[in-house]
Amino acid sequence: MRILIVEDNVDLLDSMKMILQNEFTVETATDGEDGLFLAMQNIYDVILLDVMLPEINGFEILKKLRNEHIMTPILFVTARDALEDRVSGLEMGGDDYLVKPFQAPELIARIRALLRRSGNLTIDHTIKYRGIELFGKEQEIKIDSNLVKLTNTQYELLEYLIQNSGKIVTKEQIFDRIWGFDSDTTDAVVEVYIHHLRKKLERYGYHKDIQNVRGIGYILKAPKES
Incomplete structure (x- = not known):
């Protein structure tokens, strides 16, 4: 937060x-x-x-x-x-x-x-999206009741996407939120970490929820059934 x-x-x-x-x-x-x-x-x-x-x-x-x-x-x-x-x-x-x-x-x-x-915190300090639960104080994550290990940066990235689920967030917003204005890297790092996060979620079927919005950024929402 x-x-x-x-x-x-x-x-x-x-x-x-x-x-x-x-x-x-x-x-x-x-x-x-x-x-x-x-x-x-x-x-x-x-x-x-x-x-x-x-x-x-x-x-x-x-x-x-x-x-x-x-x-x-x-x-x-x-x-x-x-x-x-x-x-x-x-x-x-x-x-x-x-x-x-x-x-x-x-x-x-x-x-x-x-x-x-605002929906960003529950009574027990967790945030939730579908079958994903983030426990803020411990920085732990459960997916469909399975404990999943994320790095600090991956956790912050997923937390930010969940807090804005259903909304488009730009690469610049993600970069400023996670890495900060004075970071010595560039917003290209966002794509790298989105890729790593998707790999962590793939086992549980949530990787497709992180959807690209061409030329803008990303949106977290359930994919449409084909």
């Missing part, structure tokens, strides 16, 4: 990152412009968004994302606790609101609730 934190208070930003990084992959931005750029890549499972930000405020970031039909769950994290601010954020398409100061358990609980609501 990948989380973006957009917060201009560096001490608070570091604190939230420390709280979350044992359970999630965390990326950060300290101003609205950088936060918007990262959020527009649409590779995050949740965005933690301050309202009062340099360059572009949190409400404007939310508006721009929703206008682009990017529906990543957004948790506003802000000291602005006036009722009208909370209502405005939710009415504009925000998903939840957490007022500073807050305790670590509440932050984690709210993120997990958003992930469950």
